[in-house]
Amino acid sequence: MKQLLVLFFAFFSLYSHAQKQTFSVEEVREDMAVLKRKFEKLHPGMYHYNTKQEYEKIYDSLYNSLTQPLSYLEAYKVLAQLVTAVEDGHTNIRFDAKRFNAKKVKYVPFYLRKIEDRYFISLNTSQDSTVVRGSEVIAINNERIDLLMQKLKVFVSSDNGNEAVKNYYTTGLFPNYYLRQYGEIDSVTITYRLPYDNKILRKKLACLNTGQINKLSETRYKAFKRPNLSVKVIDSLNRIALLDITTFSMTGKFLDYGQNKFKRGLRNSFKKIKKQGIEHLIIDLRANGGGYIPNISRLLKYLSPTPFTIVDTVAFKKSAYFSIVKPYYITPPLLFWLWFPKRKGEFMYRVNKGNNNQQPVKKELAYTGKSYFLTDPGCYSATTFTLNVAKDLGIGQAFIGQTVGGASWGSFAGTWENFKLPNTRYVIHTPLYKITHRLPNQVNKGFFLDLDYEVNRNYQELIKNNASVIDFTVDMIRASKEANQR
Known part of the structure; x- marks a missing residue:
């Protein structure tokens, strides 16, 4: 009986800790110290974009600002700044699953789009269908929208502090970021104007869970779907087609670790392209956040006439060794050491020596x-990897759209460590590898991908639900063909 009571109180103590509502200054400071210490041990990009002096200045400022107990969300706002200050898009801070049940938690039921300095409803997933797409948002719960968005940007991690990425995600994932700022609420009051109307309206909208939002979205915006690896002939006369690649991750149902579903889907797409005799292929990578690195090679093999290599070096911190290869693997830790024979400072790394380890596909499908x-700030990780290698190989007549999210040189990715902070229990998602792209020709001169044509989103595109960047590209191809025929 005594043992049962001990177990009960131990369980109750753990449950209470998980549901704790406030944290002392000492507890938050301890979490700050743990977070910084873990980053310095594990993160291959710690002090890569932000110097140690700059990071410690932010750390000290936050440390000294703590004078009284913090709520769960207040602690989040402090710790999130230490995560985003690393300035790496693969590094983030997440709520403990016990705190917010992803399926049950209620979200603000609409998404936004920023056009110039104004914000508009891009998707209305509320139960009130009168707040139509294209309505301009002026305030939410009496808070000016521009001031609100500045607050939310603090939560967005981006490579080298990419501002376009911060705008992209705070609008495109607005419900998620609003939850991080204000927590779960039952309803929200929106101040807005309908399209082409100066009259200011106010409406109270009920917040909904993910299932309810998805159901409404499926009904209203079914035509907005972009099936991955789909091929659409846009202009049969000029032999122009669009290949839509929304993700580089695509697996089958049964242990498809090698993502052969993606491989098969890609092959079928290029069979269609060959059958239709396509001469101008628009590859739409907008909103593609990345995925499985081998799928980069699979795509480029259809486009490159010559052999190529995509990865130059892979490195990690020596101190992260047993986070990548767990001690209980027994044999692998001993062998893994041999795969990374080179040393430089605190890093172990290996270099891919050849330039021809990826061979083009057979001529009949090439x-x-x-x-x-086509690009936008949602292009990240494996996607910016693809774009930069393609540009360096001379593939692509033009790169068109908006600034991409990922750096040209490479990224911190590959394998991750998720660790919990001891008091707040926030989960910190940390990359462990530094992967550098093989770019021997050094065609790209900028930190981010150099675009040939910048085409931004506009209001008419939002209202008509089309893509101005696709129209621009098609018109450019047609004009080029007409010029050649003169």
């Missing part, structure tokens, strides 16, 4: 026409 890549 695409030999002209290609054009």
Whole structure:
């Protein structure tokens, strides 16, 4: 009986800790110290973008600002700044699953789009259908929208502090970021104007869970779906087609670790492209956040006439060794050491020596026409990897759209460590590898991908639900063909 009581109180203590509502100054400071210490041990990009002096200045400022107990969300806002100050898009801070049940928690039921300095409803997933797409948002719960968005940007991690990425995610994932700022609420009051109307309206909208939002979205915006690896002929006369790649991750149902579903889907897409005799292929990578690195090679094999290599070096911190290869693996830790024979400072790394380890596909499926890549700030990780290697290989007549999210040199990715902070229990998602792209020709001169044409989103595009960047590219191809025929 005594043992049962001990177990009960131990369980109750753990449950109470998980549901704790406030944290002392000492507890938050302890979490800050643990977070910083873990980053310095594990993160291959710690002090890569932000110097140690700059980071410690932010750390000290936050440390000294703590004078009284903090709520769960107040602690989040402090700790999130230490995460985003690393300035790496693969590094983030997450709520403990016990705190917010992803399926049950209620979200603000609409999404936004920023056009110039104004914010508009891009998707209305509320139960009130009168707040139509294209309505301009002026305030939410009496808070000016521009001031609110500045608050939310603090939560967004981006490579080298990419401002375009911060705008992209705080609007495109607005419900998620609003939850981080204000927690779960039952309803929200929106101040807005309908399209082409100066009259200011106010409406109270009920917040909904993910299932309810998805159901409404499926009903209202079914036509907005972009099936991955789909091929659409846009202009049969000029032989122009669009290949839509929304993700580089695509697995089958049964242990598809090698993502052969993606491989098969890609092959089928290029069969269609070949059958249709396409001469101008627009590859739409907008909103593609990345995925499985081998799928980069699979795509480029259809486009490159020559052999190529995509990865130059892979490195990690020596101090992260047993986070990558767990001690209980027994044999692998001993062998893994041999795969990374080079040392430089605190890093272990290996170099891919050859430039030809990826061979183009057979001629009957190889695409030999002209290609054009569409981009936006949602292009990250494996996607910016693809874009930069393609540009360096001379693939692509033009790169068109908006600034991409990921750096040109490479990224911190590959394998991750998720660790919990001892008091607040926030989960910190940390990359462990530094992966550098193989770019021997050094075609790209900027920190981010150099675009040939910048095409931003506009209000008419939002209202009509089309893509101005696709229209721009098609018009450019047609104009080029007409010029050649003169």
